[in-house]
Amino acid sequence: MNPVPLRTKDERLRFCDAYFKAVGAPVVRALGNDYREYQLPREVDKELTDRPYYWMWVEKTNQDVPLTVLRCAFSDEALEQANRRLREAALDEAEQRGMTELERRFFRPPTAELITFGCFRLDKIYTSLEKRGRFACVAPESWNGAQPLIPWFLMNAIVSFRCDRVEQRFWSIAVCLHNGQVVFGFYDMIQNIRMQPVAPSALLSHSSAALGIEQACATACSAILTALERQSHEWADTARRRLDEEISQIELYYRSILPDAPDDEKPVIEAERHRKIRERTEQIGPRIEIDIRQMALVGLTERRSSPPSEGHDRDSRFRNR
Amino acid sequence: MNLSLSKSTAPAAMPPVVWHGQEVQAAFTAYLEKADVGNQAAWTLFGLNVTATKARLARDFDELLVLEHIRGFTPLPHQVETARRVMQELHGRAILADEVGLGKTIEAGLIMKEYLLRGLARKILVLVPASLVLQWTRELNDKFRIPAYAQRNEWNWTQADVVVGSLDTAKREPHRSAVLEVEWDLVVVDEAHKLKNNRTKNWQMVNQIPNKYMLLLTATPMQNDLKELHTLITLLRPGHLGSRQEFASQHMANARQPRDAKELKSQLGHVMIRNRRRDGATNLPKRHVTAVPLELSPAERKLYDAVQQFLKQEYDERTALRRSVLPLITLQREICSSPYAAMHTLERMGKRATSESLRQRIAELMTLAQQVTTYTKVDKVLEMIASLDDKCIVFTEYRATQELLLYMLRKRGVSAVPFRGGFKRGKKDWMKDLFASKMKVLVATESGGEGINLQFCHHMINFDLPWNPMRLEQRIGRIHRLGQEREVHIYNLATRDTIEAHIVHLLQEKIRMFEMVIGELDYIVDDPKLSSKLEEKILEWSMTSESNGELVAKLEQYGDEWLQQVKESTTR
Incomplete structure (x- = not known):
């Protein structure tokens, strides 16, 4: 079985770096491999911090508030160091301004947060991704716009086998819009191909497409059912x-x-x-719950039209040719 | 369960399939119509979403996801094993009957979190005694990152997903209707021994609450009668041990004796898990118990002897007239604590006195009490605390003694806070936090029973002793419990040639409960017949014994009987 994602701090750091870059939140400070400060654009801030009333106030009163900086530590040591540094800096600044005795007593320095598996912030990022990373329409970066593209309809779903307990699978199914071919484990096969966004028209306008999105979706769903029927229950x-x-x-x-x-x-x-x-x-x-999570149109160049079969697709035995 | 993906030879019927997210297709079509060239990062975000989804999958029926989600503490092996068994073997409907202090809360927290992570539960109801609502809420939030909400008004039941409230509130209107309207996924009831009678409002309320999974937490699933077990199990799995009549005829020899203990135990294994200390569930750091012998000052001695004489006289009169000796027990115990404590009772008795001579005698005792100017026990406590470089809890049974202690401590400049059973739960938490962060001494009148954990403290002085081993154990359990990492020191003050010295001897030396496992005491001492009689017996023995020797012999005998019961219960 593939290693489970996000269980190490390095993975979490790479995940956060990639997420914040993708949503346009620049890194304003990076210390080693386990500390980052990201500056959040307002829209991202709304998704990641739980403060609807604050935003209501900001927007109703037209406030010009500074952008939030998220201070993320990826290890206990980094958290400790960051908090020490933040405290000293804040104290210095406050002392220079001059502090009353009362202010000193109630002095609260800013703090960093520890990003662990299952923490609040990661949960918020997941929710944000459910919205932002739901759909895509892409072709390989190597595509020059001239070669013909074979359009594939991709659907990712969670399949839950549920009674009073539950076991889940991530299934990625693709249907070729040209010939109706169904491929299981599709995402894992193409995830290493560098992709660029393309206009849907580049993939759909070809008259050669035999299937529409609706038909492809129906094909994928019935393929899932067929695959399930073959399993032991x-x-x-x-x-x-x-x-x-x-x-x-x-x-x-x-x-x-x-x-x-x-x-x-x-x-x-x-x-x-x-x-x-x-x-x-x-x-x-007992019941089987199928939760459709993501859909995409992926254009592959001719050479790639039958997807690479090498690699790590553990669901490949479902390939239904 | 092995979920093989390979083709099966003898196909079992495929269970029904439920689709979610079919609206995604319409949204995708709209996305394609709207999008020209999409967001540059769309594919990255798509991939990150795949990663996030895979990271949260319940890949296996059996694995515990929760273990990757807790921080700041490590659950003990027996707790993890219990959580695993409850979900895999007991299918989420169970009595968690660990002995006191083995962490039933942790086990329940693990199970709650696991169900939340797996999407098997969303609406969770936690019913606990009112005094524990905040503590549970805090622990669920801090230890398990479960967004639990302490119930405050009737709307909370429906608004919040995870609600912690008290059964006493929940069973009253308008709360009752609100609670019964929700389709709860998981219901947790702490102190579930309050549900052992199916004619009570408590039981009927819990029986009405809609639920899929249910956990009942109690250290004493059965106190007097085996039928109590059947009643509890009926909440979880009605009919599991047959109907009430079948249960009685198949499993019970009499109210307290099972017909076939082994058989019953194995049946119970399907609905109940009980971890015990002596099974090696946990090893706590050592507990040092020391008696601190004290000599009364002449003035105190004079008072004590006079009170004893008064008690004997009154005892004879009252028993002859079959009047209650309860006030005498109180006075006897108070005089062992402090003259201050005794004065309240004396005053009350004086007001109610029916004869002039009695009033006169009481007035004399009051005068003697007022003549006491130095308090031997208080001085000793002050001395002990001064030499301690650590926090300390002082326990007394009496408000008056507590106030005296607080006054004397403050006079000496020692920081101290009070703790009483009567405090509202917010104040209890506040006092606990004050003690944890700023104060040196906590002066408490009760253990808070099912309450407050003070593992950060390692010293306890028992200014006076409850005449009940279970209550003493509850006091000690405040600091000597799971999570205590250092050895703890318990000091029992014992004034020579008073009944207190005998009690200390009985509890500390004879019964030696301090080295014994409390689980066995759960059964015996919680037996109301045994513990309520004990105070009366001690008074009787001290009043009727002709000599000190006779009293000691009677107490010894009592201790022996006690030990015998423990032995019987452990082999049961």
């Missing part, structure tokens, strides 16, 4: 059996208390029984 069987057992226990319990209940309470108890059975079914009842 043991887990679902196990869950179903457990659900049956739980329901029969619930029935047994309510059968045992109903006869002794006063008549006017019986409907209430019946309703309770129904509710409990419904809740167990919602909790344990």
